[in-house]
Amino acid sequence: MGDQYRVTFAGFDADTDGQNAIERLAMKLGVSTQKVEAFTQGKPLFGSSEKNKCLKQAKLLAIYGFQSKIQEIQTSSSNVANHAANERVFEALDYITSSLIRIEEKLEDLEQRIDGQQKADDDKEEEQWQSDDLFDELDLDSEPKPKSKKLLYTLLSILFVLLIVLGFSLAFPEMVQF
The missing domain is CATH 3.30.1390.10 (Ribosomal protein L7/L12, C-terminal domain/Adaptor protein ClpS)
Known part of the structure; x- marks a missing residue:
């Protein structure tokens, strides 16, 4: 300078x-x-x-x-210190930028590898679907368990009671005060 x-x-x-x-x-x-x-x-x-x-x-x-x-x-020494600080910031930004570029390159490599593996896995899956070994492991004859409707009936009855109380309070507002 x-x-x-x-x-x-x-x-x-x-x-x-x-x-x-x-x-x-x-x-x-x-x-x-x-x-x-x-x-x-x-x-x-x-x-x-x-x-x-x-x-x-x-x-x-x-x-x-x-x-x-x-x-x-x-x-002044503050200008020199400010210049040195700016240089450190630029060096840090340069390092970050180069790191981001390296990370981006690695991600591209991984994407290419994953795409290659997925194609190989898809080929293997197509071969496996053709065999009946997968279906032998599954229990296809079992019926789903019936769900309990006790909670549903309880909620419906509470709703019905609340509707009756609401109708009564709207019909006779002077009798019901909250």
């Missing part, structure tokens, strides 16, 4: 009208005049960049009558 620089405002040329220069520069850059005015008050107009780019920015400002200085920006 190279050194970073920023263009700062130093003043106007002697023969330059400040307001006119601000309006022309704002129109050229496609920014608001307030942003250019803020630049004349010490706020940055351009982001930090390489020295060559800052020199080009200073030449542009000189065309419109601005005097400027190029200042080196001190990189």
